[in-house]
Amino acid sequence: MSTVRLLVVTAVQSERDAVARGLDPTAPALPHPLPGHEMLRTTGGGGPHPLHADLLAAGVGPAAAAAATGAALTAAALREQPYDLVITAGIAGGFAPVAPLGSVVVADRVVAADLGAESPEGFVAVDDLGFGRSSHPCARHLGAAVARALGAVHAPVLTVSTVTGTAERAQALRTRYEGAAAEAMEGFGVAEAAAAHGVPLLEIRTVSNPVGPRDRAAWRIPDALSTLCDAFGVLRTVLDRGAPPPYS
Numbered sequence: 001m002s003t004v005r006l007l008v009v010t011a012v013q014s015e016r017d018a019v020a021r022g023l024d025p026t027a028p029a030l031p032h033p034l035p036g037h038e039m040l041r042t043t044g045g046g047g048p049h050p051l052h053a054d055l056l057a058a059g060v061g062p063a064a065a066a067a068a069t070g071a072a073l074t075a076a077a078l079r080e081q082p083y084d085l086v087i088t089a090g091i092a093g094g095f096a097p098v099a100p101l102g103s104v105v106v107a108d109r110v111v112a113a114d115l116g117a118e119s120p121e122g123f124v125a126v127d128d129l130g131f132g133r134s135s136h137p138c139a140r141h142l143g144a145a146v147a148r149a150l151g152a153v154h155a156p157v158l159t160v161s162t163v164t165g166t167a168e169r170a171q172a173l174r175t176r177y178e179g180a181a182a183e184a185m186e187g188f189g190v191a192e193a194a195a196a197h198g199v200p201l202l203e204i205r206t207v208s209n210p211v212g213p214r215d216r217a218a219w220r221i222p223d224a225l226s227t228l229c230d231a232f233g234v235l236r237t238v239l240d241r242g243a244p245p246p247y248s
């Protein structure tokens with residue numbers, strides 16, 4: 001029997017608490033120390049692979065997400081109990097018609113959609129400028145299995161530092177990243193930290209609003225949080241019944 005060590009990074013506490021309820025509705029998630037951050041741990045038996053899940057509300061945006069994820073991964077490495085999987089999770093904007101309100105998206109890759117330079121010819125991604133990278137792949141086999149179990153869209157998820165608020169920008173992103181399903185604000189930051197530690201990555205998002213003209217009345221945040229909770233219940237079953245780590 002091998003323990004599965006999971007790190008789930010959300011932006012805010014309401015997302016983290018939805019994940020905790022989904023992973024184990026019966027056991028309370030308890031504080032687990034991480035300097036500078038508030039992290040909870042939920043441990044569960046039940047299946048063939050006991051689960052230790054650390055749940056981190058890292059703050060909004062890629063920088064906060066990268067800093068907190070890096071801290072958690074380093075602390076685990078120093079304890080000689082590295083994570084088997086990092087999941088960036090939460091609510092997101094969905095690109096119509098790929099990901100309508102209420103849908104679940106499992107990323108096949110995580111793309112930094114506004115990291116680069118503007119030019120008269122258009123946007124130039126940071127890797128095309130000759131620095132670093134602008135996308136990370138997600139764990140392919142596990143991602144496909146989770147998407148199948150969830151009936152989710154399995155497609156790229158964009159990371160942005162500014163929430164899209166116009167039809168023009170939504171269309172520009174659709175054109176630049178064909179097939180993109182959703183945008184959120186943390187995935188690429190989490191992915192950079194996970195890649196630095198060589199830990200496989202998933203991104204799971206539930207759609208709370210359409211990507212497009214800003215319309216606060218159209219957000220369905222409680223529904224998206226409830227869907228996020230259900231999605232982590234399904235994820236738990238996939239991890240319990242599937243092959244043990246290492247994940248690919």
Ligand SMILES: O=C(O)c1cccc(C(=O)CC[C@H]2O[C@@H](n3cnc4c(=O)[nH]cnc43)[C@H](O)[C@@H]2O)c1
Pocket residue numbers: 011012060061090091092093094160162163164165183184185186208209210211214215216
């Ligand atoms: O003020 C607005 O117009 C607005 C519209 C949508 C979302 C926000 C947020 O502040 C939420 C940011 C938070 O939630 C994730 N999220 C949810 N929807 C989106 C989106 O359409 N684009 C980008 N991020 C979104 C994000 O990961 C943050 O954690 C404000």
